[in-house]
Amino acid sequence: MHRMGVLIGCLILILLTASALFAPMLAPYSPFEIRLEEGLSAPSSSHILGQDKLGRDVLSRVLYGGRVSLSIGVAVTFISVLVGIMVGAISGFLGGRADSILMRFVDIMFAFPGILLAIVVSAILGPSVLNIIIALSILGWGGFARVIRGQILVARCEDYILAATALGLPPWRVVIKHLLPNVLAPVIVEGSFAMGHAIVAEASLSFLGLGIQPPTPSWGGMISDSKSFLLVAPYLVIIPGLIIMAVVVSFNLLGDWLRGRLTERG
Amino acid sequence: MLRYLAIRLLSIFPLALGVATGVFFLIHLIPGDPIDLMLGESAASSDRAALRATLHLDEPIVKQYGHFISGLLQGDLGQSFSMKKSVSEILLSRYPATLELALFALLIAMTIAVPLGIFSALRHGSFSDQTILFFSLLGVSIPNFCLGPLLIIFFSLKLNLLPVSGREELFSFVLPSLTMGIGMSAILLRITRAAVLEILSKEYILTARAKGLPQHTVVLKHLFRNALIPIITVLGLQFGALLTGAIITETIFSWPGLGRLTISAIYTRDYPLVQGCVLTIAFTYLLVSLIVDILYAMADPRVRY
Numbered sequence: 293m294h295r296m297g298v299l300i301g302c303l304i305l306i307l308l309t310a311s312a313l314f315a316p317m318l319a320p321y322s323p324f325e326i327r328l329e330e331g332l333s334a335p336s337s338s339h340i341l342g343q344d345k346l347g348r349d350v351l352s353r354v355l356y357g358g359r360v361s362l363s364i365g366v367a368v369t370f371i372s373v374l375v376g377i378m379v380g381a382i383s384g385f386l387g388g389r390a391d392s393i394l395m396r397f398v399d400i401m402f403a404f405p406g407i408l409l410a411i412v413v414s415a416i417l418g419p420s421v422l423n424i425i426i427a428l429s430i431l432g433w434g435g436f437a438r439v440i441r442g443q444i445l446v447a448r449c450e451d452y453i454l455a456a457t458a459l460g461l462p463p464w465r466v467v468i469k470h471l472l473p474n475v476l477a478p479v480i481v482e483g484s485f486a487m488g489h490a491i492v493a494e495a496s497l498s499f500l501g502l503g504i505q506p507p508t509p510s511w512g513g514m515i516s517d518s519k520s521f522l523l524v525a526p527y528l529v530i531i532p533g534l535i536i537m538a539v540v541v542s543f544n545l546l547g548d549w550l551r552g553r554l555t556e557r558g
Numbered sequence: 559m560l561r562y563l564a565i566r567l568l569s570i571f572p573l574a575l576g577v578a579t580g581v582f583f584l585i586h587l588i589p590g591d592p593i594d595l596m597l598g599e600s601a602a603s604s605d606r607a608a609l610r611a612t613l614h615l616d617e618p619i620v621k622q623y624g625h626f627i628s629g630l631l632q633g634d635l636g637q638s639f640s641m642k643k644s645v646s647e648i649l650l651s652r653y654p655a656t657l658e659l660a661l662f663a664l665l666i667a668m669t670i671a672v673p674l675g676i677f678s679a680l681r682h683g684s685f686s687d688q689t690i691l692f693f694s695l696l697g698v699s700i701p702n703f704c705l706g707p708l709l710i711i712f713f714s715l716k717l718n719l720l721p722v723s724g725r726e727e728l729f730s731f732v733l734p735s736l737t738m739g740i741g742m743s744a745i746l747l748r749i750t751r752a753a754v755l756e757i758l759s760k761e762y763i764l765t766a767r768a769k770g771l772p773q774h775t776v777v778l779k780h781l782f783r784n785a786l787i788p789i790i791t792v793l794g795l796q797f798g799a800l801l802t803g804a805i806i807t808e809t810i811f812s813w814p815g816l817g818r819l820t821i822s823a824i825y826t827r828d829y830p831l832v833q834g835c836v837l838t839i840a841f842t843y844l845l846v847s848l849i850v851d852i853l854y855a856m857a858d859p860r861v862r863y
Contacts, residue, residue, distance in 0.1 A: 399573060495701060496701065499809075522711055533704035537700050
């Protein structure tokens with residue numbers, strides 16, 4: 293059951309990534325093509341997933357929206373991991389005052405209500421894809437820094453690290469060549485969950501009107517656009533909602549599975 | 559224990575000060591002049607200057623920060639720009655609404671998660687366990703802004719059972735608290751199940767069973783009490799997430815709470831009000847994590863500080 297789940301999850305992710313990549317070829321219409329007189333039409337043979345309030349083809353918008361949502365997810369996770377590893381490694385390896393200062397800083401970031409920080413940062417920077425990536429990365433690195441620091445604190449006392457230090461290797465080499473490769477497993481696991489979080493966070497910002505701006509399609513923005521038409525056209529909210537859910541479920545399945553595989557050592 | 563509590567209680571203040579400082583400078587970085595938003599861009603420049611002086615916005619930012627912090631230390635959060643009332647007064651009127659949602663969500667989460675989690679662990683590997691796990695995965699993965707509208711479609715529009723939005727009616731709280739509670743129950747369920755599974759392998763459970771204790775005694779006295787620690791931890795952590803989740807949920811359901819207040823304060827560049835909102839949320843979060851630590855000691859006599 294569990295392995296089946298991961299398989300299905302991976303399949304969903306591959307399918308959605310491919311359909312986002314090949315959106316220009318797959319989309320039956322332009323995602324921007326407005327047909328006001330056909331607004332809020334239910335799914336039909338010419339528009340499989342129906343049309344939104346402006347008569348734009350929902351399927352095409354879902355496909356193009358995937359490009360935005362998935363690439364933001366990947367970029368945010370990548371940057372968060374990178375910054376988190378740097379800060380966590382410095383904190384865990386140096387210890388002492390640098391460690392206390394960095395970790396108190398992370399504490400303050402965590403006391404800051406999550407999405408609120410992203411809201412404020414994207415209000416400061418103005419809404420654009422790059423700025424959303426920055427805002428969500430600011431939100432995301434702290435968790436990775438904590439995980440890496442914890443791992444390094446444990447690994448630092450292991451014999452192979454003591455040996456490497458005793459051999460006279462410079463500290464940066466010990467960290468990069470010996471410590472990091474041994475503490476990466478939980479980062480990969482966290483990274484899988486973080487992808488799902490980042491995609492939800494982007495969709496939340498877009499839902500509040502602070503994320504991707506119209507007319508660019510994004511999954512969260514599509515829900516926000518259509519939330520006043522729940523009664524007449526519930527599918528406009530249900531379709532992007534289900535897709536976001538499917539992506540998050542898949543990343544969570546993957547993360548669960550990776551956790552089982554990668555962290556059950558020793 | 560008392561010493562530890564005193565230290566923890568005192569450590570809340572530097573953290574809150576850090577958050578206050580962070581929010582003060584962040585909000586001043588947001589482009590847009592509150593004066594423009596209050597008077598409109600066509601207002602006479604003398605009026606603008608006068609208002610700017612009354613709000614101390616003409617002073618250097620460091621001086622404004624000094625005002626803010628010294629006010630804060632005296633328990634004064636200042637006056638809201640847009641609502642012409644003191645920030646504390648506004649917060650007091652909105653905070654209960656958010657707290658109400660969060661507490662009901664917590665209650666919903668615990669009622670669903672704890673019994674199901676224990677049941678799931680006891681039937682480990684069975685069909686019902688797998689089904690519960692599958693639904694908990696869905697629950698963890700569904701964002702509030704998807705679940706909320708789905709609940710509205712089903713309970714309000716199709717079945718016509720519950721009000722769509724607002725806080726006027728008796729059962730208004732049900733859908734928003736469900737929206738926040740379901741996600742939380744899914745996380746809590748997974749933690750409860752994992753904790754119970756681990757405890758099931760302990761020798762004292764074997765002993766209890768070998769003594770011939772009935773199942774309900776084993777579950778209540780031996781399993782549940784020992785599973786409490788991870789459950790409390792997650793409850794504490796999730797309470798913070800609940801307060802943040804309130805921002806989205808309150809927007810969906812037009813709930814007059816702290817979350818929606820924060821968003822609108824950001825939009826109107828109402829600096830004192832944003833500061834008050836964020837501080838209240840952060841302070842609640844820090845306080846809850848302190849309560850969690852106290853609960854640890856109460857739930858587990860082995861915990862000593």
